[in-house]
Amino acid sequence: MSNYIGLNVGGKIYRTSRTTLTSTPGSFFNLILNGGIPSAQDEQGNYLIDRDGDIFRHILNYLRSKKLVLPEGFNELHLLACEADFFQLETLKEEVLSVLGIHQIIGLNVGGKIYQTTRETLLRAPQGYLAAIVSEKGLNMARDKDGNFAIDRDGELFRYILNFLREGALILPKSWNDFNLLLNEAAFFGIPVIREHVTSLMNFGETDEENAGENGHQPVSFFHLYHWHGRFLTYHTSHNRRRLEDLFSFKMKSCKYVESTFGVHVLSFTLDEWLTDESLEWFYPNSSGHKCRKILDYPKSEQDIIAMLQFGKYSIIRSINFGEESTKYEFAF
Incomplete structure (x- = not known):
């Protein structure tokens, strides 16, 4: 044979x-x-x-x-x-x-508003309501006449839920004041990281009002760092964008800044794997706002970035584990 x-x-x-x-x-x-x-x-x-x-x-x-x-x-x-x-x-x-x-387009009818996204995006909160839609549980979920999954929730607020899953950042209008409604939606959809960010932004808004000076603003040096599906995200609760840019002054890939509510700045970036064996000249702001200089190895991971921040005298207030994809660290100077 x-x-x-x-x-x-x-x-x-x-x-x-x-x-x-x-x-x-x-x-x-x-x-x-x-x-x-x-x-x-x-x-x-x-x-x-x-x-x-x-x-x-x-x-x-x-x-x-x-x-x-x-x-x-x-x-x-x-x-x-x-x-x-x-x-x-x-x-x-x-x-x-x-x-x-992964590439399948999913239609969602949320309170009468139609959204389209991918299966991959919905699975970014694996324990949440939206991930269940693309699992076997979704086979029995109601659909509208066009085949979109029907979800009886606030269609206007859902855009912020979906954009968070896409970007990893909670981007809100500067005049935003519907925090409690958004907290309720985040709880329904089972996305705890959104609840944590909303809570922090609410606290920052209250602190900002209490400390407002003649110009109406008192910078607060406080930020979040976490890893979200291959990207690093930082929320900097300070009206001084330059402070965030100075702190993360090393070379990155696909770096993007966005300004959110209360003037909070969001930085989204990935590390450059081609530089991981090289040294880095790092300039970072101290408590007085002056630049300090340090030679370091280029960061390879989340823990390397945390070590850099701690060297710069930033302290971790707390860390919250959201599962395999995300642990959020809160820092203050």
């Missing part, structure tokens, strides 16, 4: 080993090679399989490596899932459906 098998799949010829084809117990190939399924052969003795010959390349590569590796721009995932189902390759089918799910 030859160890190499010829396959004629939709007119395309493939050759591979019997070991590769039978590596998944119970698959179509086990059945065909063991006589469980009758099969015709062409003139060269190749097994005739009336399926998509081009897609079969990815089926065979998966059997060889046990990894789903697809070319950039591949857009036939639905067809590949169908072929995996036909060949009774359940593990491959699950992987393809998982990839499909």
